[in-house]
Amino acid sequence: MPELPEVETVRDGLDRLVLGARVTGAEVFRDYSVRRHDGGPLSFADQLRGQRLVGAARRGKYLWLALEGPGGRVSAAMLAHLGMSGQLLVRDPAVAGEWAHPHLRVRLHLESAPSGARYLDFVDQRTFGHLAVADLAPTPDGAPGGFGSPLAALPEPVVHVARDLLDPALDRDALVDRVRRRRTGIKRALLDQTTVSGVGNIYADEALWRARVHFARATDTMTRPVVRRVLDAATEVMTEALGQGGTSFDALYVNVNGESGYFSRSLAVYGQAGEPCPRCGGLIRRESFMNRSSHFCPRCQRRR
Incomplete structure (x- = not known):
């Protein structure tokens, strides 16, 4: 999607x-x-x-x-x-x-x-x-x-959709507190469009890898700096993807001129199961998650 x-x-x-x-x-x-x-x-x-x-x-x-x-x-x-x-x-x-x-x-x-x-x-x-x-x-x-x-x-x-991480009007401090009040896993919080919008499965996996956080880590156990690190990583990866026209795996996503984006070539973990982690060399793992998949490095993103 x-x-x-x-x-x-x-x-x-x-x-x-x-x-x-x-x-x-x-x-x-x-x-x-x-x-x-x-x-x-x-x-x-x-x-x-x-x-x-x-x-x-x-x-x-x-x-x-x-x-x-x-x-x-x-x-x-x-x-x-x-x-x-x-x-x-x-x-x-x-x-x-x-x-x-x-x-x-x-x-x-x-x-x-x-x-x-x-x-x-x-x-x-x-x-x-x-x-x-x-x-x-x-x-x-x-x-x-x-x-x-x-x-x-x-x-x-x-009206019910939350602001996204690239919205200039977003109150990031309030968002950090909102995430920490949730009693759920961090990836579930990122995908909840009433908490923060715009993040889907691809960029959630990429952001959590950059932040070195396991996708199931409980939000109410995370400190403010860790939550902010995850949100900053999500902002960073989506900004980079924008510079390359988004992520396209086939002809289904194109821009208004019918051209595909190229960020799929820069993905570190999403869709990379069995490949070496670009950071530590460990093998990327794929696990079922909410009727889809999570991709992560078990060495860099240890589950607490």
Whole structure:
């Protein structure tokens, strides 16, 4: 599933390529892809028609495009969650021809996009992703709703999602205390999007390896410096991944231009079971964890 760096790569592309464009129409080719929109496919298309795309924002793994109506009011957004395989692709048919992806689910028709694009396509092979038009709600703390947005508002379905580690408005001291109050394992805390958002299985494993902390270590036994070390490692690894366009293992994750990220070449432990640890040479181990896997070095990350 795309995590924060992959979603931020897409958000950045949308910010550069489609902001300022007006939506002249929307086509829904698979109703399930707008299942979270109140009113169904026809309502989804009606609420987008005539709106101008004025902001691209992200909180954790969610991203949204702020919508400005004919009167200049910004009170709603098109919210996107990429799920397991969702892609938002910016297309200019004048260059690419009348191209249609075999897994095209939703298409927005645009005019006056700065890139010359006429289509914003939502492609989703496994169909776990979704789009919806949602009203904006005030942020509980009065700070901007997400990375890339100056508005102290965010889509109503995202209000419960915590700020992420790259959000300038994040209170890191409060987050450290929140993690230590949890009675759970540190990896479970990192994956809980109501505690801190944007971290998934890949970057949790990489961060814990960098911090030399076992994934099952109890949060209520960790000191503040150790918790901060884990959070700093997660911030560091996701920032590095952003510089390489995110992590791609196949053609399912790409940016808005259809290009894959390259951070998979820099992974120390995730997917490296049986390989030597880059730090100590011990063999990386894989263990089942929450219906998925944890990858770690048993020598560097001893279980207490």
